[in-house]
Amino acid sequence: MVPTRRRTLLAAAITGGGLATPALAQGRYPSRPVQLIVPWGAGGGTDATARIVGSLLERDLGQPVNVVNRTGGSGVVGHSAIATAPPDGHTIGMITVEIAMMHWQGLTELKPTSYTPIGLVNQDPPGVQVAQNAPYADIRALAEAIKSRPAGTFRASGTGQGGIWHLALVGWLQAMGLRGDHVRWVPSNGAAPAMQELAAGGVDIVSCSVPEARAMLDAGRARSLAIMAPERNPQFAQVPTLNETLGINYSTGAWRGIAGPRNLPAPVVARLGEALKRAYDSNEYKEFMASRGFGTVWRDAEGFASFMAESDRGMGEAMRAAGLARG
Amino acid sequence: MRLHDAALGGLLLGLAAWIWWLTGFFPAFPGQDYGPSLFPRVLGSGIALCGALLLLRGLREGGPVLQVEEWARDPVRLLSFLAVPGAVLLYILLSDWVGFIPLAFVLLLGLTLWFRARPVVALPVAAGVTLAVHWFFAGMMRVPLPRGWLDAVL
Amino acid sequence: MEAILQAFALVFDPAVLGVILISAVFGLFVGAMPGLTATMATALLVPVTFFMDPVPALGAIVTATAMAIFAGDIPGAMLRMPGTPASAAYADESYAMTRRGLLNLNMGVNLVFSVAGGLIGIAVLVLCAPLLAEVAINFSSFEYFWLACLGLTCAVFLSNADPVKGVLSLLIGLLLATVGIDPSAGVPRFTFGEVELMQGVNFVATMIGMFAVSELLRGAVTVRGSGGAVVEQVGDVFRGLGAVWRRYWFNFLRGSGIGTLIGALPGAGADIAAWISYAVSKRFSREKEKFGTGHVEGVVDATAANNSALASAWIPALVFGIPGDSITAIVIGVLYMKGMNPGPTVFLENPQLIYAVFLIFILANLLLLPLGWAAIKGARQVLRTPRNLLLPVILLFCVVGSFAMTNSLYGVSLMLAMGLFGWFLEQHGIPVAPLILGLVLGEMLEQTFVQNMIKADGDWLEFFSRPIAGALGVATLAIWVLMVGRAVAGGRAPKAQVA
Numbered sequence: 001m002v003p004t005r006r007r008t009l010l011a012a013a014i015t016g017g018g019l020a021t022p023a024l025a026q027g028r029y030p031s032r033p034v035q036l037i038v039p040w041g042a043g044g045g046t047d048a049t050a051r052i053v054g055s056l057l058e059r060d061l062g063q064p065v066n067v068v069n070r071t072g073g074s075g076v077v078g079h080s081a082i083a084t085a086p087p088d089g090h091t092i093g094m095i096t097v098e099i100a101m102m103h104w105q106g107l108t109e110l111k112p113t114s115y116t117p118i119g120l121v122n123q124d125p126p127g128v129q130v131a132q133n134a135p136y137a138d139i140r141a142l143a144e145a146i147k148s149r150p151a152g153t154f155r156a157s158g159t160g161q162g163g164i165w166h167l168a169l170v171g172w173l174q175a176m177g178l179r180g181d182h183v184r185w186v187p188s189n190g191a192a193p194a195m196q197e198l199a200a201g202g203v204d205i206v207s208c209s210v211p212e213a214r215a216m217l218d219a220g221r222a223r224s225l226a227i228m229a230p231e232r233n234p235q236f237a238q239v240p241t242l243n244e245t246l247g248i249n250y251s252t253g254a255w256r257g258i259a260g261p262r263n264l265p266a267p268v269v270a271r272l273g274e275a276l277k278r279a280y281d282s283n284e285y286k287e288f289m290a291s292r293g294f295g296t297v298w299r300d301a302e303g304f305a306s307f308m309a310e311s312d313r314g315m316g317e318a319m320r321a322a323g324l325a326r327g
Numbered sequence: 328m329r330l331h332d333a334a335l336g337g338l339l340l341g342l343a344a345w346i347w348w349l350t351g352f353f354p355a356f357p358g359q360d361y362g363p364s365l366f367p368r369v370l371g372s373g374i375a376l377c378g379a380l381l382l383l384r385g386l387r388e389g390g391p392v393l394q395v396e397e398w399a400r401d402p403v404r405l406l407s408f409l410a411v412p413g414a415v416l417l418y419i420l421l422s423d424w425v426g427f428i429p430l431a432f433v434l435l436l437g438l439t440l441w442f443r444a445r446p447v448v449a450l451p452v453a454a455g456v457t458l459a460v461h462w463f464f465a466g467m468m469r470v471p472l473p474r475g476w477l478d479a480v481l
Numbered sequence: 482m483e484a485i486l487q488a489f490a491l492v493f494d495p496a497v498l499g500v501i502l503i504s505a506v507f508g509l510f511v512g513a514m515p516g517l518t519a520t521m522a523t524a525l526l527v528p529v530t531f532f533m534d535p536v537p538a539l540g541a542i543v544t545a546t547a548m549a550i551f552a553g554d555i556p557g558a559m560l561r562m563p564g565t566p567a568s569a570a571y572a573d574e575s576y577a578m579t580r581r582g583l584l585n586l587n588m589g590v591n592l593v594f595s596v597a598g599g600l601i602g603i604a605v606l607v608l609c610a611p612l613l614a615e616v617a618i619n620f621s622s623f624e625y626f627w628l629a630c631l632g633l634t635c636a637v638f639l640s641n642a643d644p645v646k647g648v649l650s651l652l653i654g655l656l657l658a659t660v661g662i663d664p665s666a667g668v669p670r671f672t673f674g675e676v677e678l679m680q681g682v683n684f685v686a687t688m689i690g691m692f693a694v695s696e697l698l699r700g701a702v703t704v705r706g707s708g709g710a711v712v713e714q715v716g717d718v719f720r721g722l723g724a725v726w727r728r729y730w731f732n733f734l735r736g737s738g739i740g741t742l743i744g745a746l747p748g749a750g751a752d753i754a755a756w757i758s759y760a761v762s763k764r765f766s767r768e769k770e771k772f773g774t775g776h777v778e779g780v781v782d783a784t785a786a787n788n789s790a791l792a793s794a795w796i797p798a799l800v801f802g803i804p805g806d807s808i809t810a811i812v813i814g815v816l817y818m819k820g821m822n823p824g825p826t827v828f829l830e831n832p833q834l835i836y837a838v839f840l841i842f843i844l845a846n847l848l849l850l851p852l853g854w855a856a857i858k859g860a861r862q863v864l865r866t867p868r869n870l871l872l873p874v875i876l877l878f879c880v881v882g883s884f885a886m887t888n889s890l891y892g893v894s895l896m897l898a899m900g901l902f903g904w905f906l907e908q909h910g911i912p913v914a915p916l917i918l919g920l921v922l923g924e925m926l927e928q929t930f931v932q933n934m935i936k937a938d939g940d941w942l943e944f945f946s947r948p949i950a951g952a953l954g955v956a957t958l959a960i961w962v963l964m965v966g967r968a969v970a971g972g973r974a975p976k977a978q979v980a
Contacts, residue, residue, distance in 0.1 A: 032481065035471055042524040043810030055528040066469040067524075068888045072680020073669070074662050080676045081889070107662075107669065108676070155936055161667040186622075186935050187665060189928060192810070196747050196803065201947075202621035202936060215802035215813065218824045221618065284531070291817045326354075329908050339649070346656070354668055361934045363663035363670055366927045370656045377649040384645075398702045407701045411694065411876060415897045418880055419890050431880075435873050442704045442869035449870070456874050460881055463510065468517055468525060470885045 029089055029268050033064040036258075037085075037093035039078025041071045044190070045212065045294065049122055049256055050094040052288045056279035061271075074098065074160060076108045083114045085261045089268035092118065092260040097164050097253070100312040104319045105162050106326040112308035116264035119276040120257035120299035120307055122289065124209035125229035126158075126168035127239065129222050131198050139226040139245045142205075143176060146183060156205040157186040157194035162324040164254050165191065167315070168228055169207040170322040172242065175250040180322040198222055209254060210236050211293035228252055235293045252318070255297070255311065257304050273301050329394040333385025339378030346371040407441070414438055426475015427465070432457045488836035491536045492844065500537040501544045501841065505848055508545030509856050512552025515562045515689055516882025516892075519549040519751075519791075520807045527811060535819040536837045542815065543838065544845040546808050547599060550751055550791050551853055554591040554784060555860045558584060560875055562693035562882075567751035567787040569688050569921075570759040573914055576692075577775035584864070589718040590725055590777055591784045592853045594733055598785030599846040601737035602744065602792030606799075607839050613793070614800040616949075617745040622936070623944055625748070626929035627953035629922045632757050634960050646911045654919025655926070657682045664928040677891035684920045686883040686892040687899045691913045693879050694900025697872055704868050718857055729781045732762055736782030737789040744790025747797055750806030751787040756918055758786035764960075773914075792842055799823055799835065 036054045040046040051067050058065040070078035075098040082093030095115060103111045128139060136142040146154055158165030166187075170180035183205065188194040191208035192215075198206045199221040206213065206222075210233060216222040224239045229251045232241060242248045258276055260269070279285055280298050289296050299307050319325040330338070350364035350371070398404040414434045422430050435453035440446065464470040474481055491497065504526070511522040522545045530538035553565030557572030558579050578587040605613060633651065660671045661681030672678040726733075736758045743754040762782035763772045772779055794805030795812070802823035804810035816823050821831050828835055863871065883896035903913050937943030945951040 032474070032478065041807070042520055043804070043807045043814075047524070048527075048811075048814050051524070051527055052531075055531065064469075066471060068469075068471050069524075070888055072661065073676065074667060074679075076662075077676060077680045105667065107667075107679075152938070160662070161665065163667070184935060186932050187667070187928075188932070189664070192804070193748055196618070197621055197932075200619050200621035200624075202623070202932075215823070218822060219801035219803065220824075221801065288818060291820070292814065332909075335909055349671065353663075353670060354666065361665055361931050363666050363668050366930075367656065367659050367670065370652050370659070373652045374649065374656070377645055377652065380645050381649075403705065404702050407705055408698060411697050411701050412897055412901060414873075414876060415694075415880060415893065415900075419893050419897070422890065431877055435877060438873035438876070439870055442701075442872065444867070444869045452870050452874070456877065460877060463514065464517075464881055464885060468511070468514075468521065468885070470517075470881070471888055472881070472884070 029271055030061050030063045032090060033066055034061065034089070035085075035091045036065050036067050037078055037082045037091065038067055038069050039071065039075040039082075039093070039096065039098075040069070042069055045292070046094060046096055046256055048292065049289070049294065052285060053094070053121060053258065053276070053279055056282055056285060057272075057275050060275040060278055074102065074107065074163075076102060076110075079110055080108065082259065083110050083261055087116070087261045087263045087265070089260060089264055089272065092258060092272065094256055095259045097255050097311065097315075100308060100315045101162070101164065101167070101319065104316050104325040112305075112312050114262055115259040116262055116269060117301050117304035117308060118258040118260060118264075118269060118272050119280070119301060120255060120297055120304045121276070121280055121285075122257075122294055123253050123255040123297040124211060124295050125227045125233070125251060125253040126165055126207050127210040127213060127227045128172070128225045129195070129198060129206045129208070129210075129213045129217070130204065130225060131201065132221050132223055134204070134223070136225065139240070139242070142225055143246055146173075147176065147178065151179065151182045152184050154183040154205060155186050155203045156183045156207055157188045157197055157203045158191055158206050158208040159194075160187045160189070161185065162319070163187075164252075165194075165207045165209075167318055167322065167324065168252050169205070170324075171250055171252055171318050172207070172228060172248070174321060175242075175248045176246070195222065210239060211295075214293050233293075233295060235290060235295075252314070255307075257299070257308075259304075269301055328396065328399055331385055331390055331392045331394075332381045332388070334392050336378045336380070336382030336385055339374055339381065343371045343375035343378060346374070410438060410441060422473045422475070424475060425473075426477050427472040428457055428461055428477055429475065431460065484832040485836050487833035488840055491833060491837045492540070492840045494536075497537045497540055500533070501540050501844065501848070504541040504545040505548050505845065505852055508548030509552045509852060511545070512549030513555050513564045513856065513860065514882065515556055515564055515693070515878055516685065516885040518565050518685075519546040519553075519567070520811070521885075522546065522549055523808050523811045527815060530815055531818070535821060535834055536841075538815060538819060539812070539834075539838050540841040540845075542808075542812055543841045544848070546791060547788070547842070547845040547849060548852065550787055551592065551595040551849055552856060554595070555588070555856060556878075558587050558591070559860060559864055560693060560878075561696045562689055562875070562879065563685075565752075566685055566688075567755055567791075569685075569752060569917065570755040571780050571783040572688075572692060574759075574773060574776065574779055576696075577773065578777065578780070579775075581775040583775060583777070584861075585718050586721050586725070586777060587780065588857045589720070589722050590780055592718065592850065592857065593722055594736075594781050594785045595788045595853070596846050596849050597733065598737045598740060599788035599792055599849070600843070601734075601785070602741050602789030603839065603842045603846065605741045605789075606792050606796055606842070610796045610800050613741075613745050614797045617742075617747065617797050617805070618801060618803065619949065620746055621947065621950070622929040622932040623947055623950035624953060625925060626933055626944070627950055627957055628746075628749070628757075629926040629929065630957045631953060631960075632753070632760065632918065632922050633926065634957055634964075643910060646909075647915050650906065650911050650913065651915040651919045654916035655923040656919075657687070657916070658920050658923025659927065664924065665931040677887075677889065680887065680891070681924075682920060683883075683886050683892060683895060684917065685886045686895045687920060688917055689879050689883050690896040690899030690901075691903030691906075691917065693875065694896060695904040695907060695913075697876055697879075698900065698904045700868065700872055704872055718854060725777055725781065729778055732778060732781045733785050736762065736785035739782075740786030740789035741793040743786075744793035744805055745796045747803050747805055750794060750808070751790040752921070754790035755783040755787040756921060759783040760918075773912075788846075795838075799827060799838075 038050045054065040070081045085091035191212035195216045353363040439449040465472040553568035557563040557568045558575035561576035563569040563572040739758040740754040762779040797803045798809035883892040
């Protein structure tokens with residue numbers, strides 16, 4: 001890091017968020033600060049990812065990129081704010097896997113096609129975490145124990161009812177030939193409180209992603225037995241996949257990407273896409289995501305659209321099968 | 328303005344009934360005994376109980392149903408009272424279109440003048456406060472205050 | 482020892498000290514502005530810290546948050562509008578002190594006991610972080626449920642009003658907390674199809690409405706007639722503190738102790754710490770009837786509690802990497818970025834950095850004395866302003882502050898509705914403080930209740946099956962029995978009521 005840049009950035013943030021940038025070419029995009037809406041609160045993984053992406057985009061676009069948290073309603077409020085913004089590229093947002101789930105639950109009308117995709121930047125598969133002192137040496141022992149005990153013996157947590165990690169658990173149980181409610185789901189207000197419950201002995205399994213569980217894993221309070229992904233995560237290379245241990249080919253995951261409201265002009269999408277790609281390729285982004293243990297995946301606008309369509313279809317099927325879809 | 332306790336109690340009973348009725352539309356889940364309607368119903372019952380107590384107590388005490396203070400009969404003071412929610416309402420309705428800076432300035436100026444500040448003082452105060460608030464909240468803290476008419480200038 | 486010397490060298494570097502000073506001023510401003518929270522200050526500092534070394538990066542966050550938590554007391558006392566959620570519990574009491582002409586004493590108490598409470602939190606953080614972290618991490622939904630119950634029980638003591646109206650206010654607050662997505666099945670409740678209502682009722686916007694706007698409504702009626710300043714006060718902020726200290730030193734220790742414990746719990750931060758310690762102060766006070774009328778006792782407890790909670794939230798964060806509040810949740814991300822992976826090993830691998838953080842904590846709290854004093858002096862000019870100018874300006878702050886809480890006009894609409902509703906309630910002798918507490922604790926209460934019932938499969942005995950949960954539960958029930966017993970015994974005797 002060059003010291004001068006460090007100082008200017010500090011000065012910029014302290015004195016006015018870099019508002020000093022003159023509008024060099026009026027009419028060219030972006031001509032004023034860009035809002036990056038985050039449907040989740042400060043302190044969480046989506047907020048952290050959005051803030052690093054935002055600060056890298058800001059450097060590239062030459063206009064301030066302001067991260068704006070629009071929280072609550074299980075993500076509906078923020079997703080709706082992105083979808084209903086004027087489609088001029090000055091309001092974009094980070095959309096998350098919930099957009100492929102909430103409409104199946106009847107929480108909102110919004111679905112992936114309500115947005116103009118710009119790029120996918122992250123994906124994290126669910127893991128299977130147990131407390132450190134749990135009597136299961138590996139995922140096989142846990143799976144045997146779940147199958148041999150009557151329904152309702154085990155308790156799991158990770159999100160609210162019908163959230164992504166609930167769905168992951170249901171999918172795994174069904175892949176093992178069990179009913180989706182064989183393990184009792186304890187709704188929680190996110191992965192962190194669920195991991196706290198796990199460490200305190202309140203639940204037996206937490207099916208959140210490994211990076212979300214990382215604090216408790218590093219603290220020696222919990223163990224990750226497997227991840228539900230096609231291959232291992234290089235950040236957590238010691239954690240096996242379900243396929244290699246149980247022979248179950250089940251994988252799903254939470255993802256995050258940048259998108260704007262529907263009907264964003266093509267030049268704006270192109271400009272943002274380039275900037276986002278450069279941000280994605282930068283060392284800062286790679287280092288940051290690695291330091292948090294978050295997975296990095298890239299899909300451009302077109303790839304992101306088909307990725308979301310696929311995710312939407314898969315989630316719909318899974319939720320109907322699990323009895324979580326409504327309407 | 329003050330309702331009699333008995334009338335207040337009656338209102339609360341109505342509120343509790345309305346809440347109970349609304350909870351009837353919440354979906355129930357098989358195998359889930361502690362559903363979305365449990366807590367609101369418990370709270371609604373509590374409110375109904377408080378309402379009933381107030382109603383009984385109020386009926387025993389007696390008194391006028393509605394007491395109106397002196398200021399509410401004076402049109403000027405009543406207007407002063409209404410100016411506060413009125414200004415907020417105007418902000419809610421107009422801020423997206425007009426933008427923070429012009430609207431906040433006009434509202435500040437209007438209110439200070441209505442409260443009989445001298446224009447020589449009111450003008451610079453309204454302008455200075457508007458700009459300072461905009462600088463700190465929008466510039467430094469990156470709160471997305473609406474840009475409105477000044478969109479091209481900012 | 483060598484690590485401590487290294488830490489001194491790291492902290493007492495001109496550039497680092499400069500960063501600390503700038504972030505101190507920044508924190509004071511953020512804290513004093515209603516609607517801007519210490520968490521927001523931290524989130525905004527993160528992109529800046531990307532480009533800093535670990536010590537100035539953490540120093541900026543530590544300093545800014547410590548300043549912000551104190552500064553939130555200033556508008557609470559002067560305008561009945563808490564600057565941060567952590568000051569909400571005693572904003573009403575502080576404002577009552579101001580109206581009695583005790584603004585100087587209130588500000589002095591807030592400043593000095595904030596500093597002292599912060600130092601106690603740091604002392605615990607330095608001396609017995611691992612021990613306390615071990616207790617905190619064993620809190621499950623059962624313990625949190627009883628904690629919420631205990632807090633709500635205290636709410637009944639929060640007001641001196643008619644008990645029926647106090648309970649009614651609490652119930653309305655709990656009911657408002659059920660608006661939004663429900664914690665058991667994830668369905669929207671009482672949203673009437675409005676997307677914005679799905680985020681629930683924001684408690685800061687509600688407070689700004691119920692406390693500040695309702696106060697403006699009352700003031701607007703008389704402002705054209707008077708036009709003069711609210712209160713004219715001269716004198717020394719530090720005068721009279723010795724007497725307060727001699728009289729209430731135990732309150733200070735108790736407040737700091739409760740604050741430290743609650744701060745160390747993952748998921749409960751400085752705001753909950755202030756509420757509970759204020760309520761405890763009232764429960765065990767010999768002069769309960771003075772609470773709410775501008776009595777300094779509860780302020781001592783609560784202002785010490787929120788600052789000590791701020792420091793102790795770092796205990797689980799540093800020892801386990803588990804955040805104690807939303808600020809440390811962001812801090813943990815910064816720690817990872819700086820290669821200081823939190824956990825027991827960080828004390829072995831980077832002891833000089835950890836000592837440096839401790840040093841900055843102490844430094845920031847000491848710096849709070851002169852800077853806080855200057856902030857009070859500056860802010861006091863506000864009250865000299867004629868009311869016909871002050872009232873519209875406060876209204877603008879209410880609007881912008883509640884907008885900033887939700888980043889949308891929903892916050893402003895909520896503030897307006899709650900302002901009128903709060904005015905209506907106070908007109909009818911219904912206190913608003915229990916309502917706010919119900920709104921704050923409602924979600925925790927319902928969420929943990931549902932979790933407990935699912936986990937226990939409906940068996941109530943499980944609520945007492947864990948040692949800490951059992952003790953908390955028995956304590957709560959004992960208080961209820963005592964309360965009912967006393968009400969029955971004293972029911973016939975006329976009660977002294979202070980409106």
